[in-house]
Amino acid sequence: MERTTKSSLTQRAEKTKKPLSKVVVLDYDDKPRLKAESEPQSPAKGNGRPSTDVGEGSSKAKRPSVYNPLTDEFDNAVRAVSTRALPTGFTSPPLMEGLVTSVHGVLGPQARPTPIQALSLKHMFRRPLEGSIPPKEKGEWSQTLLASETGSGKSIAYLLPMLQDLKLSELYPDTPSGSEAAPSNTNEKAKEKAAQPRTLLSPRALVLAPTHELSRQLSSFAKALLHAVKLRVLCISQANLPSSPRAPRSLTSARMAKEFDALFGEDAGGEAESALVRRPPRSVDVVVGTPSKILEMVKGRGWDREQPNAEDFWEQDEHGRAIKPKRWTVGKPEIGLEKVEWVVIDEADVLFDPDFQEQTKLILSSISEARGQPIESPPPSVTPDPASPVPINYPFNLLLSTATIPSALAWYLDTYHPKLTRLASPNLHHLPKTLKTEYSSWTGGNRNADIERRLRQVWGEDALSGGRALSKVLVFCNKSTKVEGLGKYLEEKGVANVALTSTSEERKYGSNHHLDGFLRQRGAQAAEQGVAKPLASVDVSKEPHVMITTSLLSRGLDFAPDIKHVFIVDEPRNMVDFLHRAGRSGRAGEKGKVVVFGRVKGRGAGRTEEMRQKIKALRA
Numbered sequence: 001m002e003r004t005t006k007s008s009l010t011q012r013a014e015k016t017k018k019p020l021s022k023v024v025v026l027d028y029d030d031k032p033r034l035k036a037e038s039e040p041q042s043p044a045k046g047n048g049r050p051s052t053d054v055g056e057g058s059s060k061a062k063r064p065s066v067y068n069p070l071t072d073e074f075d076n077a078v079r080a081v082s083t084r085a086l087p088t089g090f091t092s093p094p095l096m097e098g099l100v101t102s103v104h105g106v107l108g109p110q111a112r113p114t115p116i117q118a119l120s121l122k123h124m125f126r127r128p129l130e131g132s133i134p135p136k137e138k139g140e141w142s143q144t145l146l147a148s149e150t151g152s153g154k155s156i157a158y159l160l161p162m163l164q165d166l167k168l169s170e171l172y173p174d175t176p177s178g179s180e181a182a183p184s185n186t187n188e189k190a191k192e193k194a195a196q197p198r199t200l201l202s203p204r205a206l207v208l209a210p211t212h213e214l215s216r217q218l219s220s221f222a223k224a225l226l227h228a229v230k231l232r233v234l235c236i237s238q239a240n241l242p243s244s245p246r247a248p249r250s251l252t253s254a255r256m257a258k259e260f261d262a263l264f265g266e267d268a269g270g271e272a273e274s275a276l277v278r279r280p281p282r283s284v285d286v287v288v289g290t291p292s293k294i295l296e297m298v299k300g301r302g303w304d305r306e307q308p309n310a311e312d313f314w315e316q317d318e319h320g321r322a323i324k325p326k327r328w329t330v331g332k333p334e335i336g337l338e339k340v341e342w343v344v345i346d347e348a349d350v351l352f353d354p355d356f357q358e359q360t361k362l363i364l365s366s367i368s369e370a371r372g373q374p375i376e377s378p379p380p381s382v383t384p385d386p387a388s389p390v391p392i393n394y395p396f397n398l399l400l401s402t403a404t405i406p407s408a409l410a411w412y413l414d415t416y417h418p419k420l421t422r423l424a425s426p427n428l429h430h431l432p433k434t435l436k437t438e439y440s441s442w443t444g445g446n447r448n449a450d451i452e453r454r455l456r457q458v459w460g461e462d463a464l465s466g467g468r469a470l471s472k473v474l475v476f477c478n479k480s481t482k483v484e485g486l487g488k489y490l491e492e493k494g495v496a497n498v499a500l501t502s503t504s505e506e507r508k509y510g511s512n513h514h515l516d517g518f519l520r521q522r523g524a525q526a527a528e529q530g531v532a533k534p535l536a537s538v539d540v541s542k543e544p545h546v547m548i549t550t551s552l553l554s555r556g557l558d559f560a561p562d563i564k565h566v567f568i569v570d571e572p573r574n575m576v577d578f579l580h581r582a583g584r585s586g587r588a589g590e591k592g593k594v595v596v597f598g599r600v601k602g603r604g605a606g607r608t609e610e611m612r613q614k615i616k617a618l619r620a
């Protein structure tokens, strides 16, 4: 996930900006850019926050002393939906009874919807709970963006409408997205494909996430929401192995086979598993995974690897004789896309950034093709511009979820999804309100020693405050070498820690065990996690209370409430990165603190001050 080049989308976005003049604002890439002085302020931008209702102006709102550049990128006001009379509880309707039970089972009986969930409950549950409704005409599929700050419950906000719709279309198959509904198309290839006997998994929904860790956490969360409403969720990010067609039966498939047994075993039935809805074996409703893993299963293992050109790549045997390199065959596809009715893109700004967008768009266009409505690409001569949008109408419901909307994504949405419904929380592009900020100064000596000192201070404060548990700390560095160096240093100083980089061995074993003790747990494990040991009995030299990583783990992961501190020891590349790193704490209304390290005096002090101002803007 390391970003090396400036986003081409950002560049294009910049091209479409108005003539530049004096006021300096900052872009996603944190490169100062000039903002046209004459550019009118959107009514909602006055206080740097989206409006709380349609048409709410900013005349009363005071402009903050510092400017939040992120709020400028995304204009919430124009297509904002009404926020009047939002639901204040998880009730039936609009939810099915089973989902109400599950939500309270997961969140507790007193749980109330967060602002983004209230918007979702109001605007995304338009279908009646009983009986079928007429088939949906082409072009009626929904496109929705859910945007709200970190830790504000977006997963539930997008999972509930999707899971409910899947369940309803299973219960009442003669529906718009009824699973057996033939795609309204003329594409012969797709028809032929649909007629073939299927040995593939044919999910009805895909959830895309940027990392295996997040995919695994999301799929277990979705399963937790399905205790009373049975649907089948499969996480295909079981293993973090490189794609190789030569690999023997991989850990992935072994684990998946195990998972299938669990899915289709004795207790696979549920409240609504009547003869009416019983489906053929090996069906699955929701598949969760990274774009590359999903593509690998759609197209076959090794589909994206170039065959070596025999002339260029003759290899030598042990006697120096030239031998022909082996060619490999691409593996068998394991997922069919023709039934996909829902696609969720979690962390949408990442999945549409230069590192992922090619794969993401390929998945979307492959689904469209499999459903018989291939997406027409605009002719290359046309330079897209949000002023004359080129709408893409996918033949499935598209749901994007994100905590940050950089200019590149805003441009992409304006250009290709002009009718997208935008549901945004009032606190979008701001730090969670329960998250405090602290600035810690480097002493000018060994920085690792400064970090160790601050860690021990945190635990000392815990002891003094009579707290029930010792805080866990998440430390973000910019580089893998720094992660490893700090991990080693702390270990030598008697501070047990988990240092994780993208290539860490621990990431290859197909589970989230490497994050044990740090991620939020559910069910029985949650109860265990909540039991605080007497502080005196905790030995930080044996039980890791520190996790050190890069931005790799800054996206989407729901860390445990005892992560009370996030240390930012390197200046993040931009404020989008900062928001995500900081947002691993202070989640779901819990208290947290982000500690930003920097120089207060001498060389580098200017940059620290600049950073301080930018962070202030995220609070304004």
Ligand SMILES: Nc1ncnc2c1ncn2[C@@H]1O[C@H](COP(=O)(O)OP(=O)(O)OP(=O)(O)O)[C@@H](O)[C@H]1O
Pocket: 107, 111, 112, 113, 114, 117, 148, 149, 150, 151, 152, 153, 154, 155, 156, 402, 403, 520, 555, 556, 557, 558, 583, 587, 588
């Ligand atoms: N209504 C609610 N009441 C209490 N807790 C909630 C509620 N909704 C969600 N949560 C909890 O809040 C935590 C954060 O939720 P979630 O991971 O969905 O946030 P998010 O908005 O997706 O964050 P991020 O942007 O970091 O991915 C989870 O532990 C979730 O169980």
